[in-house]
Amino acid sequence: MPPMLLILLVLALSAAAYWQGRRRAFALALRPSAAKMHSRPGYYGMLTALWCALPSLMIVVLWQLAAEPLLTSFAMKSVTAVKGDLSPDQLNLLINDMRNLVAGNTFGSEVDPLLQAAADQYIGLLRISNIALAVVALTTALIAAYLVQARIRPTLRARNLVENVIEVILTLCSTFAVFITIGIVLSVLFESIRFFQQVPFSDFLFGLKWSPQMAMRADQVGSSGSFGAVPVLAGTFLISGIAMAIAVPFGLMSAIYLSEYAGPKFRTIVKPLLEILAGVPTVVYGFFAALVVAPLIRDLGVRTGLSVSSESALAAGLVMGIMIIPFVSSLSDDVINAVPQSMRDGSYGLGATKSETIKYVIIPAALPGIVGSILLAVSRAIGETMIVVMAAGLAANLTANPLQAVTTVTVQIVTLLVGDQEFDSPKTLAAFALGLLLFVVTLALNVIALYVVRKYREEYE
Amino acid sequence: MRAACYEETTMNEKPLSTMDRVNVGLAKRYRKERRFRLFGLAAIVSSLMFLVLLLGSIGAKGWTAFQQTQILLDVHFDPVVLDVGNLANANYPSLVREAVYQQFPQVGSREDKRLLAKIVSNAAAFKLQEMVMSKPELIGTSKPIWVLADDEVDMFVKGHIPRDVPESERRVSDKMIGWIDQLAATGRIEKKFNTTFFTAGDSREPEQAGIRGAAMGSMFTLMVTLVLSFPIGVAAAVYLEEFAPRNRWTDLVEVNINNLAAIPSIVFGLLGLAVFLNFMNLPRSASLVGGLVLTLMTLPTIIIASRASLKSVPPSIREAALGVGASKMQAISHHILPLAMPGMMTGTIIGMARALGETAPLLMIGMVAFIVDVPQSFSDPATVLPVQIYLWADSPERAFVERTSAAIMVLLFVLLLMNASAVFLRNKFERRW
Numbered sequence: 001m002p003p004m005l006l007i008l009l010v011l012a013l014s015a016a017a018y019w020q021g022r023r024r025a026f027a028l029a030l031r032p033s034a035a036k037m038h039s040r041p042g043y044y045g046m047l048t049a050l051w052c053a054l055p056s057l058m059i060v061v062l063w064q065l066a067a068e069p070l071l072t073s074f075a076m077k078s079v080t081a082v083k084g085d086l087s088p089d090q091l092n093l094l095i096n097d098m099r100n101l102v103a104g105n106t107f108g109s110e111v112d113p114l115l116q117a118a119a120d121q122y123i124g125l126l127r128i129s130n131i132a133l134a135v136v137a138l139t140t141a142l143i144a145a146y147l148v149q150a151r152i153r154p155t156l157r158a159r160n161l162v163e164n165v166i167e168v169i170l171t172l173c174s175t176f177a178v179f180i181t182i183g184i185v186l187s188v189l190f191e192s193i194r195f196f197q198q199v200p201f202s203d204f205l206f207g208l209k210w211s212p213q214m215a216m217r218a219d220q221v222g223s224s225g226s227f228g229a230v231p232v233l234a235g236t237f238l239i240s241g242i243a244m245a246i247a248v249p250f251g252l253m254s255a256i257y258l259s260e261y262a263g264p265k266f267r268t269i270v271k272p273l274l275e276i277l278a279g280v281p282t283v284v285y286g287f288f289a290a291l292v293v294a295p296l297i298r299d300l301g302v303r304t305g306l307s308v309s310s311e312s313a314l315a316a317g318l319v320m321g322i323m324i325i326p327f328v329s330s331l332s333d334d335v336i337n338a339v340p341q342s343m344r345d346g347s348y349g350l351g352a353t354k355s356e357t358i359k360y361v362i363i364p365a366a367l368p369g370i371v372g373s374i375l376l377a378v379s380r381a382i383g384e385t386m387i388v389v390m391a392a393g394l395a396a397n398l399t400a401n402p403l404q405a406v407t408t409v410t411v412q413i414v415t416l417l418v419g420d421q422e423f424d425s426p427k428t429l430a431a432f433a434l435g436l437l438l439f440v441v442t443l444a445l446n447v448i449a450l451y452v453v454r455k456y457r458e459e460y461e
Numbered sequence: 462m463r464a465a466c467y468e469e470t471t472m473n474e475k476p477l478s479t480m481d482r483v484n485v486g487l488a489k490r491y492r493k494e495r496r497f498r499l500f501g502l503a504a505i506v507s508s509l510m511f512l513v514l515l516l517g518s519i520g521a522k523g524w525t526a527f528q529q530t531q532i533l534l535d536v537h538f539d540p541v542v543l544d545v546g547n548l549a550n551a552n553y554p555s556l557v558r559e560a561v562y563q564q565f566p567q568v569g570s571r572e573d574k575r576l577l578a579k580i581v582s583n584a585a586a587f588k589l590q591e592m593v594m595s596k597p598e599l600i601g602t603s604k605p606i607w608v609l610a611d612d613e614v615d616m617f618v619k620g621h622i623p624r625d626v627p628e629s630e631r632r633v634s635d636k637m638i639g640w641i642d643q644l645a646a647t648g649r650i651e652k653k654f655n656t657t658f659f660t661a662g663d664s665r666e667p668e669q670a671g672i673r674g675a676a677m678g679s680m681f682t683l684m685v686t687l688v689l690s691f692p693i694g695v696a697a698a699v700y701l702e703e704f705a706p707r708n709r710w711t712d713l714v715e716v717n718i719n720n721l722a723a724i725p726s727i728v729f730g731l732l733g734l735a736v737f738l739n740f741m742n743l744p745r746s747a748s749l750v751g752g753l754v755l756t757l758m759t760l761p762t763i764i765i766a767s768r769a770s771l772k773s774v775p776p777s778i779r780e781a782a783l784g785v786g787a788s789k790m791q792a793i794s795h796h797i798l799p800l801a802m803p804g805m806m807t808g809t810i811i812g813m814a815r816a817l818g819e820t821a822p823l824l825m826i827g828m829v830a831f832i833v834d835v836p837q838s839f840s841d842p843a844t845v846l847p848v849q850i851y852l853w854a855d856s857p858e859r860a861f862v863e864r865t866s867a868a869i870m871v872l873l874f875v876l877l878l879m880n881a882s883a884v885f886l887r888n889k890f891e892r893r894w
Contacts, residue, residue: 068742099742163790167704173696174705177718177764180757184728187735250504257501270505277512279880281818283847284519284869287854291862292518322511329508351483353490355497376723383725385821386847390854410727410821417734418824435731439724446723450716 003064006134007057010141014053017145021048024152039159047158050165052145056137063133071129072098075122079114098122188439191432198426199227204433206230210396210407212416212427227430229437231396235406239317239388240381242402246321247377251328252370258329259336260358271330278326286390289319294391301403309405311393317402320387328377335369336362338457368456375449379442385410409434516873523866529655529668530610530618532581532644534560536589537603548594553586557608564649565640573636580637582609582668584657609657610650612667612860614641618652621859632859658867662833663849667860670853672868674835678748678828678843679817681836685752686759686816691809693756694763695798698805701764702771703793722761729758730825738826745827746842754822759812766808770801803890810883814876820847846872 022045029037037044072095079094094115101119152158196204207228254274258267294315301308308314339362347357363370393405394415416431477485536556543551558578562568568577585608592606593599616622617633618641628635644650661671697718705711733754737743743750774797782792823829828844829852836843844852846868853865 103744159788163788166790167700170696170700170704173693174700174714176693176697177721177761178714180721180732180760181717183736184724184732187732187740188728191735250508253501253504254508257498257505261498261501270509273509273512274505277508279814279818279876280515281820281847281872281876283818283820283850283854284515284873287850287865287869288515288518290854291522292514322508322515325508325511353494355494356490358497379723379725383727385725385727386851389821389824390851410725413727413731414821414824417731418829432731432735435728439728442723442725442728443720446720450719 003060003130003133006060006137009134010053010056010060010137013056013138013141013145014049017052017141017149018045018049020145021045021149021152024149025158028152028154035154037154038157043158043162044152044156046162047156048145048148048152050162051148052141054165055144056141059137059140060133063129063136067126067129067133071122071125074125075118078121079118082114102126184439188432188436191429192436195426195429195433198429199433203227204229208398210412212412212430227426227433229409229434231398232407232409232412232434233437234398234400235313235392235396236382236408236410238400238402238406239313239320239392239408240378242314242317243320243324243381243384244374244378246318247324247328247381248374250321251325251377252332254325254329255332255336256358259333260354260362271333274326274329277323278330280323282323282384282386283390285319285323286386286388289315289387289391293319297403306403308403309393311391311405312403313392313406314402316388316391319391320381320384323384323387324377324381327380328373331373331376332366332370335366335373335453335456338369339365366456368452368459372449372453372456375445375452379445379449382445383410383438383442385414389414409438413438519866519869519873523863523868523870525619525621526658526863526867527655528619528652529657530615531607531651531653532610532614533605533607533649533651534581534585535563535603536560536606537563538589538593538599538601540601543593543600545597545600548597549590551590551593553589553593554583556589557581557585564644576634576636577640580611580614580640582611582666584609584666584669607651607653609668612858613637615668616859617641618645618650619863621863658864662835663831663844663852664833665831667856667858667864670861670864672846672849672871674832675844675846675849675868676871678751678832678836679845681748681839681843682751682755682823682845683813683817685749685839686755687809687813689752689756690759690763690812694760694809694812695767695805697760698764698767698771699793699798702768703789703797718761718764721757722765725821726758726819727821727825729754730822732757733822733826744840744842746830746832746844747840748828748836748843748845749839750826751823751828751843751845752839754826755816755819758819758822759816762812762815763805763809766811767801767805770804770808771797773804774800800892803886807883807887807891810879810886814879814883817845817879818847818872818876820845820851823848824851846875 022041025037025041025044029041075098076091076095079098080091083094097112098115098119101115102122204227207226208230209226209228210231211226258271262270294310294312297312297315297318298308298310343361343365344357347361348354352360388408388411392411393407394411395405396407396412397404399406413431413434416427416434534557537559539556539559542555558574561577561581562574565577568574588606588608610618613622613632614637617638622631622633624638633641641650657669658671660673661669662674664670701711701714705714733750737750737753738745743753778796778800779792782796783789787795823845828848830842830844831852832842832844834841850865850868850872853861853868
């Protein structure tokens with residue numbers, strides 16, 4: 001029985017348990033000699049349903065987690081017995097082959113009969129395991145439901161019990177976010193540590209050459225694989241810098257106009273229009289950059305006699321800047337609106353014009369918040385992927401010329417990890433090291449930005 | 462007032478009073494004021510111009526993809542070619558070729574004939590096969606049938622390949638143009654609504670490529686995301702807003718959620734690759750895994766929106782419920798949640814819209830594979846609309862450019878619908894207390 005069906009069956013049983021529990025509560029309440037029930041009948045039903053579903057579902061989940069490795073080791077026992085001692089890598093390769101056989105992907109090549117036997121054994125074991133799981137889970141559900149509904153008494157504090165369980169579930173859901181962060185840190189960190197065992201940390205952080213192609217054969221020329229992240233980082237900062245050079249003036253001036261000059265009507269129309277820019281998927285921007293902006297810039301370059309790469313940093317940065325405009329503008333808008341009106345009035349009272357008030361009073365007052373929002377925008381620009389994947393280059397050039405092609409951290413992660421690769425080569429592990437770098441940089445920017453913004457808010461509250 | 466000032470200064474014989482000094486600079490300051498204001502307006506106008514340019518260029522490139530050039534052929538279902546016993550493997554391309562040659566009796570040389578056969582897409586043979594398989598009584602008859610033209614012919618008919626460039630610089634030769642004109646003169650070539658685009662999966666041949674596969678993949682992925690992220694997000698928000706004690710742990714959770722919302726999406730892809738694929742051995746390229754990754758990404762958005770929505774329910778309602786004897790849980794589930802629900806739904810729709818447009822993390826978990834079949838379940842290999850756009854944007858064929866733009870138009874339309882429904886929900890159900 002497929003696990004999905006089993007889960008649905010358990011849920012159906014639990015629904016039935018709800019009705020049974022409720023019915024029993026009603027029956028108890030309607031008895032002539034009945035004491036007053038502690039909770040409303042629905043709560044007795046819910047209690048029965050929870051007891052029916054939760055233990056059984058827990059068994060299903062744990063069983064599924066445990067079954068896969070256990071079954072694999074059982075099935076592989078015959079293979080390892082024949083092949084003798086295998087290194088972990090070889091064993092993993094064989095296990096993968098067997099999994100492919102189990103999934104029915106034979107790829108037409110001849111199949112090792114030993115592995116085929118193991119795969120057949122695995123399928124057989126899996127069937128037995130699934131049947132056993134179904135029997136165990138359904139019996140648990142039935143027994144638990146029966147026991148609970150038999151114990152329904154007027155004095156059973158069903159509501160409190162149900163509410164406690166729900167509160168535990170709510171608490172678990174809220175800790176989910178922490179687990180996601182831990183998951184990110186661990187998954188990126190583990191692979192990075194494996195990478196740094198093969199490539200020294202200092203080479204990665206300070207190396208000036210990035211060419212992750214590893215030699216396939218020992219006698220191959222020119223692809224020794226060097227992992228110096230400096231050119232990649234430089235490219236990232238170049239493109240982000242161009243993006244910020246667009247986004248900050250446009251975004252900030254838009255925010256100032258919207259919050260200080262524009263009438264309410266103009267505001268209600270223009271603000272959502274600007275937000276559309278933020279809602280357009282990044283892949284669309286990437287397409288726009290590669291197909292419209294990059295050729296445009298190249299043609300301009302040809303006309304003015306400059307040599308412009310067709311994957312210039314300028315095109316990617318420009319489009320990325322456009323994407324970030326609404327981000328800067330809506331954040332700064334909030335910040336500027338938070339400056340107390342009394343400060344504006346004071347400035348007007350001294351005879352300052354509106355623009356002088358903005359320049360000498362409002363912006364200095366809002367500066368921490370604006371800096372915070374710009375930092376958040378920078379972290380967006382650094383982490384932005386699709387625009388640079390589609391419009392920036394692949395080769396890591398260490399250059400500050402915006403007309404040349406540069407590459408970024410995110411581009412490298414995508415090119416290293418998309419497509420078929422073995423998972424243990426430094427080439428793929430390098431992607432995780434870059435991911436760690438990206439995570440740390442953006443996290444630092446966010447923490448600083450959030451701290452700055454919060455400090456600023458406190459000042460005027 | 463000014464006159465009085467002036468008199469005073471002349472009497473004291475001081476050259477300038479404060480007011481005069483102000484007045485001297487006033488014109489300049491007003492000019493500056495106007496300039497500043499103009500800068501602000503210019504920033505907004507140019508931002509909006511970017512938007513118009515973006516949408517305009519995509520619309521201009523993409524609208525032609527909703528039409529597809531088709532050619533009318535008189536196909537003779539030759540019983541010699543179609544062996545009734547083995548209909549599946551009969552030589553359908555030869556039927557198509559014969560029908561094309563029949564239109565151009567003047568074409569004689571082998572080379573020209575080969576070129577001539579290329580004006581019809583190889584989808585035509587599949588179409589004939591389908592027709593014959595479902596209606597074997599067609600064998601022996603002749604029938605006029607509209608078939609798809611090749612993508613280069615399509616591009617030429619739509620005007621994307623201009624006539625006036627030298628023959629060596631375009632993919633359609635002068636001979637082919639002559640044939641196309643001949644067909645056009647007899648009304649045998651026509652642009653019709655492109656149903657293939659909405660009913661087919663991906664294909665290497667532009668004229669046969671459609672977005673159905675990607676759209677279904679997007680749907681499955683979003684379903685997984687919605688089913689997981691909405692309940693978990695709402696539950697987390699309820700706990701943090703209503704139950705959580707103020708302590709270190711709660712602070713940590715809150716900081717975490719805020720940071721997660723700002724982590725680059727590609728990092729979530731790395732997590733998905735390391736945890737879901739390599740550690741848990743879930744199927745590669747499956748929409749299930751895509752949905753899981755997007756769940757992690759949208760969760761913070763939903764939690765933040767739901768908390769804001771819960772916060773906006775006035776405490777008086779909570780207190781009234783508690784006052785008439787409801788338990789805390791009852792006050793929340795009977796009163797606060799229903800009142801906060803529109804805001805939560807709005808946040809969820811916005812989160813879903815972002816998830817629908819997300820590409821980068823899905824590249825990491827292998828949803829970039831070339832998949833022809835339309836996915837039927839959560840574990841089938843699938844791709845999603847934005848990834849399809851990325852894949853097509855990388856294809857060299859000219860015809861894929863318009864298809865990419867058309868797919869973008871479809872995606873933007875869906876996003877617009879989602880956001881519009883979020884705005885509608887907010888306006889219709891949001892209460893100001």
